[in-house]
Amino acid sequence: MEGDKRELRKKILRVRRSLTASYRQKASWAILARLYELEIYQQASSVMAYASMPDEVQLEELLAHSLGQGKRMGLPYVIAKGLMGAVRLPDMESLVEGAYGIPTVSEEKRELLPAGSFDLVLVPGVAFAEDGSRLGMGAGFYDRFLSEREPQARRIALCFDCQLAEEIPMEAHDQRVEAIITETRFIDCRRGN
16 A cells, blocks of 8 residues: 555656646635635634645745734644644744745744644645545654644645545545645535535
8 A cells, every 4th residue: 555655646746846836826826716715714713724845735825814814823843753733823924944945933933832723724735535535745744633633623635636636545544634625626525526
């Protein structure tokens, strides 16, 4: 199974990285527009997002929009090997360049949020299938985070159409998402569409 996951991860990452920057930006705007229309997002008072890598759906505008809406925003923070928590994003000025060039909250403003803090978690991933199965980067951070710290949170994946897979090999510990938003589709994973 791990070999299947590795092959699928390589294939999808290759395709995602081949998208042009202008396509990624236009597609990201379309994805965020769909998210903003959802009642689940509108009613969420606390949202866990992430600072995007260059080839992912771009979320900087979402972070600013959510803060402007008065939502409490969280970003991932690696606490220890294999363990992730969330830090509060007080404002956009608090973002600094972190590991791998990914923005993070500056050390002097870093406030670790307690478990169970979020109504909604925007879950990153390499690939997703319509049944809500997810393929991450392989370290298991989000699987542990969702099952141990945020089991009550609603889960939505934001991804490009090219990241949708027919099927994703799942193991017992792998966590699913409830919905997927792409530049052309909204998929309710609990209903099969």
